[in-house]
Amino acid sequence: MTTSIAPSATHTKLDIRALNVYYGAFQAIQNASLAVPDHCVMALIGPSGCGKSTFLRALNRMHDLQPGTRVEGKVLLDGSDIYAPGIDAVAIRHRIGMVFQRPNPFPKSIFDNVAYGPRLHGTQDKKTLMEIAERSLRSAALWDEVKDRMDKSALTLSGGQQQRLCIARCLAVDPEVVLMDEPASALDPIATSKIEDLIDGLKDKYTVVIVTHSMQQAARISDFTAFFLMGELVELSTTSEIFTKPKDKRTEDYITGRYG
């Protein structure tokens, strides 16, 4: 089934058309098409191994780093294909940031973590970097906890703080889209709720695509939800609709808890 559903919205930020991803001979994503409107949170849900993370990683060309992985189809960012010949994946990742499942701060100071991206892209002025760091850390709801110890190692932070630092690090390069791959799955409930709260605040400036295995989380934070099953995009709808009146039987089975 080829579903191309564009949720009614003003502007389409990401338009994914007929996406196929292969790990060697194995096809992990089958002909998935979906559109992500600007300034919204889209959740990708589905059971383990359904391909939701694989799909997410295709959106900023992370699969390029994995030999033997092949991506077919189009991913249009503001209308232009990020997989088109001559497009620089490095520039794409600058515009489409990513937060990973496990917090992965660099073993550097808190400041150096946030300043890493801006420095890469040419900002060296300490004062400017400090402003960027403060703004990013505020957006990631971490500023108050770390403002007095910016020169301490990021590894001294708790897991939840580390993940918010990774979000701040991602925001510091001023991306247009933020991809999140189960960002709270390694965290306790309190840290999780902090992450969820901040994601809601990101909508004003960014477009967020988040993979989650928690349907409650998807329901709490997202505007749109896409349900994946065995590499297939089964259903895409507004979050309230998908959880109250799913159109597909398989979606209904999943949200009522019939697939572990």
Added chain:
Amino acid sequence: MDSNLGYAGGAPKARLPLLQRIGTQRVVRFLFGSAATISTLVIVLMLVFLGIYAFPAIRFNGLGILTQSVWNIGDQYGSGHVVRAGITAMQGAQFGGLVFVFGTVVTAFVAMLFAVPLSLLVAVALVYRVPPRLRPLVNAVVELMAGVPSVVYGLWGIVVLVPFIGQRLGPWTTEHLGFLPFLGGPAGSGNGLLASSVLLSLMAMPFMVATIRDVILAQEKSIFEASMALGSTSWQAVTKAVMPSVTNGIFAAVLVALGRALGETMAVLMVCGGAVGIFAQNIFQSVNTIAAVIVSQLESALTDPTGLAQKSLAELALMLFVITLFVNIVARLILHGADRSGEA
């Protein structure tokens, strides 16, 4: 009924296998505990033995073993003796080890100058640039290099490396680049510092490549991806994110390799030129290391009727032992620290 119960409860217990009765846990703990204790004990006993055996030499030589450069076992055919600190040696005996300490440190250091950058490059290439299909092959080559006996490296040194240095590289370099420090002056035969260091670096590389590759792989993926996701090039990701996060591991690998290079004997003995009483003025001239001199001087030392020549060699051995032990302990401490910070 009673007897039945007693039978059911008692007899099977008696029939349990020996290991189970003692408790597998305790057996295993004993085995591993004693193995660990014995290996530590061996090192301590070797130190103690060497110390006791070399003690007369330590008293006779004093600080001279570190400050003097003349090694002379004395007049073995005369009847004259010299007594110092209550210890008797043959007339004219002087055991200065400075040339050998110098040679040991400098050959190992220069070897690291070659081996560290090369190993870093090879390790990074192995992780990022070698196609997955070729990786097992390159890894196998690296491991085979580690398995080549040092005497084979030494023979290659004598047959290929030494003539090349002595006949081509040395003369050319001293003539054209002689104005640079450590490159001027007589080029010598090819046996010497450069040949020793090249062999040492070749022998150190497999271990360093394998270790650096492993610390990168252990840390790498999430750090590398984090950097790439921020819009870095893969070169930036490696140099600015991955490498700084594994510096401790790399440093430890270098120290362990250095410890081995300090003690490497056979290959160095074959190409070092066997300097006694003279310091190399440039990278081509003869040197000698503690390990090499112990082998090359042992036979003549055994003719010393006072036994002090042998004991002085033992003192050198003790020094080498302490140096390598120290380097290795520092390396382990750093590696341990790196593991812990990696976990956090």
